[in-house]
Amino acid sequence: MVEHRPLLKFVSHAVLILGAIIVAFPLYVTFVASTLSLEEILTVPMPLLPGNRFFENYAQVLTAGTTTGSHAAVGSMLFNSMVMALVVPLGKISISIISAFAIVYFRFPMRNFFFWMIFVTLMLPVEVRIIPTFKVIADLGLLNTYAGLTLPLIASATATFLFRQFFMTIPDELAEAARMDGAGPMRFFFDVVLPLSKTTMAALFVIQFIYGWNQYLWPLLVTSEESMYTTVIGIKRMIVGSDAANEWNLVMATAVLAMLPPALVVVLMQRWFVKGLVDTEK
Amino acid sequence: MAKVELRNVYKSYGTTEIIHGVSMDIADGEFVVMVGPSGCGKSTLLRMIAGLEEISGGDIAIDGRVVNNLEPKDRDIAMVFQQYALYPHMSVHDNMAYGLKIRGLPKAEIETRVQRAAEILELSKLLGRRPRELSGGQRQRVAMGRAIVREPKVFLFDEPLSNLDAKLRVQMRAELQALHKRLGTTTVFVTHDQVEAMTLAQRMMVMNAGHAEQIGAPLEVYGRPASTFVAGFIGSPPMNLIPGTLAEGGAVLLADAGARVGLPAALPKFDGRKLLLGVRPEHLEPCDEAAALLVPDVDFIELLGSDVLVYGHLGADRKGARVAARLHGSMAASDGHLALRFTPKHMHLFDAETGKRIEIE
Numbered sequence: 001m002v003e004h005r006p007l008l009k010f011v012s013h014a015v016l017i018l019g020a021i022i023v024a025f026p027l028y029v030t031f032v033a034s035t036l037s038l039e040e041i042l043t044v045p046m047p048l049l050p051g052n053r054f055f056e057n058y059a060q061v062l063t064a065g066t067t068t069g070s071h072a073a074v075g076s077m078l079f080n081s082m083v084m085a086l087v088v089p090l091g092k093i094s095i096s097i098i099s100a101f102a103i104v105y106f107r108f109p110m111r112n113f114f115f116w117m118i119f120v121t122l123m124l125p126v127e128v129r130i131i132p133t134f135k136v137i138a139d140l141g142l143l144n145t146y147a148g149l150t151l152p153l154i155a156s157a158t159a160t161f162l163f164r165q166f167f168m169t170i171p172d173e174l175a176e177a178a179r180m181d182g183a184g185p186m187r188f189f190f191d192v193v194l195p196l197s198k199t200t201m202a203a204l205f206v207i208q209f210i211y212g213w214n215q216y217l218w219p220l221l222v223t224s225e226e227s228m229y230t231t232v233i234g235i236k237r238m239i240v241g242s243d244a245a246n247e248w249n250l251v252m253a254t255a256v257l258a259m260l261p262p263a264l265v266v267v268l269m270q271r272w273f274v275k276g277l278v279d280t281e282k
Numbered sequence: 283m284a285k286v287e288l289r290n291v292y293k294s295y296g297t298t299e300i301i302h303g304v305s306m307d308i309a310d311g312e313f314v315v316m317v318g319p320s321g322c323g324k325s326t327l328l329r330m331i332a333g334l335e336e337i338s339g340g341d342i343a344i345d346g347r348v349v350n351n352l353e354p355k356d357r358d359i360a361m362v363f364q365q366y367a368l369y370p371h372m373s374v375h376d377n378m379a380y381g382l383k384i385r386g387l388p389k390a391e392i393e394t395r396v397q398r399a400a401e402i403l404e405l406s407k408l409l410g411r412r413p414r415e416l417s418g419g420q421r422q423r424v425a426m427g428r429a430i431v432r433e434p435k436v437f438l439f440d441e442p443l444s445n446l447d448a449k450l451r452v453q454m455r456a457e458l459q460a461l462h463k464r465l466g467t468t469t470v471f472v473t474h475d476q477v478e479a480m481t482l483a484q485r486m487m488v489m490n491a492g493h494a495e496q497i498g499a500p501l502e503v504y505g506r507p508a509s510t511f512v513a514g515f516i517g518s519p520p521m522n523l524i525p526g527t528l529a530e531g532g533a534v535l536l537a538d539a540g541a542r543v544g545l546p547a548a549l550p551k552f553d554g555r556k557l558l559l560g561v562r563p564e565h566l567e568p569c570d571e572a573a574a575l576l577v578p579d580v581d582f583i584e585l586l587g588s589d590v591l592v593y594g595h596l597g598a599d600r601k602g603a604r605v606a607a608r609l610h611g612s613m614a615a616s617d618g619h620l621a622l623r624f625t626p627k628h629m630h631l632f633d634a635e636t637g638k639r640i641e642i643e
């Protein structure tokens with residue numbers, strides 16, 4: 001729709017700017033709070049301009065955590081979160097792309113049955129199967145390990161389904177041409193399917209990176225040692241008891257740190273991400 | 283280069299039979315076209331030669347060796363697909379080189395072959411481009427290049443020109459012929475377009491619903507169609523088919539619409555039989571009413587510039603057979619009737635029930 005009506009233009013801009021402010025304001029407050037001292041935060045009203053404790057606050061949380069709440073250093077939490085946010089999407093992508101390849105390109109007995117099995121698990125997110133999953137992980141002795149943290153989140157019906165849908169848009173003739181050229185199934189997979197799936201993989205990576213980074217319930221259950229905390233859990237553990245007892249400036253600094261990597265991934269991979277969701281390079 | 287033999291080939295999907303026993307010997311270096319309406323099983327037959335479909339019955343032999351159970355890559359053939367099927371993420375060069383790379387040819391050899399194919403097809407300047415950056419005709423040539431570099435025993439084409447516009451199609455037809463002349467590779471070409479078939483084929487197979495209706499050189503098929511199906515499929519507009527009954531000891535055909543046509547030779551065996559009289563539109567010529575064999579009521583006229591196509595019906599109330607005539611020059615036939623005649627040697631007879639050709643000795 002291309003219209004040139006000044007009033008319409010004004011109203012739409014006003015709405016957009018207002019929306020941006022509403023979304024951005026809490027983030028701004030978080031950042032300001034992370035640069036203040038505890039006393040400054042507790043004054044009413046809280047100052048809305050950055051203070052001068054930026055380096056001190058960030059240095060403290062990165063190396064030593066809070067004094068009243070959890071003592072785990074946020075540096076190691078960021079590392080744990082990063083492991084989770086990388087292993088989960090990479091695992092998911094590798095497993096689902098080969099499952100989808102098998103389902104689309106091979107005729108094997110009970111092929112549809114397996115597809116529907118995978119598909120049905122779409123209806124069972126982590127939260128629904130969390131108790132049995134926890135039991136399994138506990139019995140395997142994987143509590144407080146990276147394997148325990150990531151493994152249950154790697155199986156993914158959504159990603160398998162997405163790849164299946166994408167593969168079905170690849171013309172059959174392409175597979176046949178590869179067959180005529182003498183490419184076996186795995187050769188076809190690596191030389192043709194994989195390169196064509198690049199954008200889909202990138203889009204999935206972005207979504208799953210954020211999903212892995214923001215996991216809350218599962219890490220809360222399987223990590224009890226401070227050294228295994230992820231950043232999101234770390235924030236929760238920093239908050240103890242009453243309002244005044246918390247070092248809000250440090251909590252906010254941690255929150256800012258927790259927001260950065262997903263934001264960075266989205267910004268850096270935006271081009272790929274949009275391409276993967278929108279166009280199909282066939 | 284090799285000969286290709288189809289021996290009583292059948293194909294079924296489940297319980298549905300699609301190809302009902304087709305046989306043909308394709309000679310070494312021959313250019314054969316399989317032509318037929320959409321859905322008659324041309325692609326299926328070609329894909330069985332390629333090894334992309336299993337053969338349900340009969341044998342296919344390439345170069346004397348039965349290939350029924352060989353993988354496509356072991357048959358030494360190359361195929362050009364209707365949608366080109368180029369690898370979208372590879373350059374033109376890599377598209378052509380891919381098959382050779384898999385076969386483990388030395389790099390230098392691959393380069394020579396790709397460069398030579400690119401030269402033949404005038405793709406040398408485009409080697410670095412992706413398929414998406416090419417026009418339809420260029421993509422088509424890349425697909426052909428991919429087949430050429432393999433230097434296979436047999437080329438298979440599945441309607442490779444049907445996605446091109448009319449002008450490009452004519453040009454590519456000429457290029458295909460030149461290419462065949464140059465390489466001399468046995469070629470099986472599938473199309474639904476009878477003009478393509480007529481112009482390209484050294485020999486053609488006209489297919490109908492999974493049967494080979496007729497196999498022969500284009501002019502042979504055009505001149506002596508084996509059935510009403512072939513008569514209607516080859517030639518444009520199709521051959522006129524006028525129902526009638528043989529009478530007077532098999533010497534005269536009485537058309538249902540009233541005309542009376544003498545046969546060049548009597549067919550006493552068929553006296554009293556219901557037959558179809560076939561005459562091609564281009565063999566009809568205007569004449570005096572007195573000498574006319576057919577006098578259709580004119581429905582409409584198409585002016586093609588050099589020719590005029592006249593369409594009409596036989597019989598007083600337009601209930602008789604349709605008649606089309608291709609007349610030379612400009613024709614004034616707007617009074618509603620058109621008196622037409624043809625020479626006896628241009629008439630064909632077909633059995634009204636089976637549609638099979640009846641020879642007039």
Ligand SMILES: Nc1ncnc2c1ncn2[C@@H]1O[C@H](COP(=O)(O)OP(=O)(O)O)[C@@H](O)[C@H]1O
Nearest residue numbers: 295298300318319320321322323324325326327
């Ligand atoms: N995989 C399949 N399963 C069942 N029927 C098929 C299959 N492929 C093709 N057919 C049928 O076989 C017939 C011939 O198809 P095809 O060889 O593609 O025709 P053409 O190429 O002459 O247009 C068609 O009637 C089509 O419906």
Ligand SMILES: [Mg+2]
Nearest residue numbers: 324325326441
């Ligand atoms: Mg076809």
